[in-house]
Amino acid sequence: MAKELTTESYIEHHLTNLTCGKTPEGWTCDPYKxxxxxxxxFHVDSLFWxxxxxxxxxxxxxxxxxxxxxxxxxxxxxxxxxxxxxxFVEDNVQSLFGSVKNTLIAPLALTVFVWILLMNLMDLVPVxxxxxxxxxxxxxxxxxxxxxxxxxxxxxxxxxxxxxPNITLGxxxxxxxxxxxxxxxxKGLRAFIAxxxxxxxxxxxxxxxxxxxxxxxxxxxxxxxxxxxxxxYAGEMIFILIALMLFFSSIPIGILGFGLHLVWALFHILIVxxxxxxxxxxxxxxLAMAHETEEH
Amino acid sequence: xxxNATLLAQAVVMIVFVAICWRYIYPPxxxxxxxxxxxxxxxxxxxxxxxxxxxxxxxxxxxELNQAKAEAADILEKANTRASQIVSDASLKAEAEAExxxxxxxxxxxxxxxxxxxxxxxxxxxxxxxxxxxxxGDEISKEKHEDILKKAAEEL
Numbered sequence: 123m124a125k126e127l128t129t130e131s132y133i134e135h136h137l138t139n140l141t142c143g144k145t146p147e148g149w150t151c152d153p154y155k156x157x158x159x160x161x162x163x164f165h166v167d168s169l170f171w172x173x174x175x176x177x178x179x180x181x182x183x184x185x186x187x188x189x190x191x192x193x194x195x196x197x198x199x200x201x202x203x204x205x206x207x208x209x210f211v212e213d214n215v216q217s218l219f220g221s222v223k224n225t226l227i228a229p230l231a232l233t234v235f236v237w238i239l240l241m242n243l244m245d246l247v248p249v250x251x252x253x254x255x256x257x258x259x260x261x262x263x264x265x266x267x268x269x270x271x272x273x274x275x276x277x278x279x280x281x282x283x284x285x286x287p288n289i290t291l292g293x294x295x296x297x298x299x300x301x302x303x304x305x306x307x308x309k310g311l312r313a314f315i316a317x318x319x320x321x322x323x324x325x326x327x328x329x330x331x332x333x334x335x336x337x338x339x340x341x342x343x344x345x346x347x348x349x350x351x352x353x354x355y356a357g358e359m360i361f362i363l364i365a366l367m368l369f370f371s372s373i374p375i376g377i378l379g380f381g382l383h384l385v386w387a388l389f390h391i392l393i394v395x396x397x398x399x400x401x402x403x404x405x406x407x408x409l410a411m412a413h414e415t416e417e418h
Numbered sequence: 419x420x421x422n423a424t425l426l427a428q429a430v431v432m433i434v435f436v437a438i439c440w441r442y443i444y445p446p447x448x449x450x451x452x453x454x455x456x457x458x459x460x461x462x463x464x465x466x467x468x469x470x471x472x473x474x475x476x477x478x479x480x481x482e483l484n485q486a487k488a489e490a491a492d493i494l495e496k497a498n499t500r501a502s503q504i505v506s507d508a509s510l511k512a513e514a515e516a517e518x519x520x521x522x523x524x525x526x527x528x529x530x531x532x533x534x535x536x537x538x539x540x541x542x543x544x545x546x547x548x549x550x551x552x553x554x555g556d557e558i559s560k561e562k563h564e565d566i567l568k569k570a571a572e573e574l
């Protein structure tokens with residue numbers, strides 16, 4: 123079932139996740155049966171990299187900090203980097219939260235920032251390197267027996283989790299849940315409901331207020347998740363298109379592709395950091411809003 | 419690009435990671451940083467205090483030094499006056515003593531002279547009387563011519 127390598131198939135290949143789910147015949151990761159899986163399917167590649175990079179973050183921050191806590195000696199090496207990131211996060215939380223004390227916010231912001239940064243950075247790994255490697259590993263492990271792994275080159279494996287809307291919206295969803303939780307615990311359920319129903323038009327137009335506020339309320343997590351997804355997806359797309367210049371056209375265009383690849387990769391470093399920062403800043407901002415008791 | 423259960427799985431994964439970071443990663447790092455910050459600010463404060471007390475000590479030292487110098491000068495001056503006093507006293511005393519010695523010496527010389535003169539007179543008159551007695555016999559006696567003898571002796 124090996125398909126001919128065309129421009130379309132190349133792009134499609136790079137934009138399709140390795141999806142595992144339950145079909146009537148049982149659990150499978152066969153890309154030709156995705157339709158039958160319905161909602162209860164998992165993007166194994168996205169989740170793998172997401173968990174792997176999250177684990178990397180936790181492990182790095184645990185190991186790089188010396189076991190014997192010594193506040194007297196000057197920090198060195200990786201510890202400096204960690205303290206720098208912590209200070210950066212603390213500054214941001216401080217500026218948005220001010221006097222409100224909530225010990226969860228800073229660790230949340232740190233996790234979000236470093237984790238998303240790491241996931242975004244996967245974008246800078248050459249586009250074909252990891253998918254083909256994964257295809258060969260899968261082929262070596264599963265062997266000939268499995269129909270859909272037969273061609274290692276067409277094994278679906280996306281390496282940038284943040285180009286998967288499920289990942290970005292999943293994180294936005296977690297932030298959303300936290301926002302609701304803090305809105306209710308800090309302001310109280312009554313104040314929270316009042317906030318959603320009593321303005322902008324006062325208590326005589328509660329349904330209208332509710333619809334308007336609800337749109338506003340739901341739009342936050344969706345825009346949060348889609349912003350990150352959109353930026354990274356577009357970036358990945360451009361990497362794929364530049365890669366196409368190398369493989370499917372004449373030599374001069376291929377050379378131009380090399381140059382463009384370098385330029386885009388350098389520019390993308392900015393996007394990668396910026397998007398991680400924006401996601402973190404908005405996360406803090408939304409949670410800060412959840413802690414504010416508005417006065418009208 | 420379908421939305422599927424990956425979303426929920428990612429949300430759960432995120433909550434787990436955040437919880438781990440919140441519980442095990444963040445607090446120890448933050449406490450180390452805060453501790454160090456405190457130590458540094460304490461150290462700076464202590465340094466400032468030490469500086470201040472050094473300044474103070476310097477001032478106190480200068481003050482003491484000046485005082486000591488003044489005292490020393492004072493003592494020196496007193497000693498000088500005392501010394502010159504002693505010297506002048508001593509010289510006065512010595513002069514007085516010398517005069518006294520001179521006076522007593524001259525008076526004793528005079529005494530001796532007078533004594534010698536008296537003795538000489540006595541002896542002279544004795545010799546004269548002896549001689550005269552020998553010449554004149556008993557015509558003359560000491561008792562009869564006492565007046566004349568005395569006169570003569572006085573003229574000697």
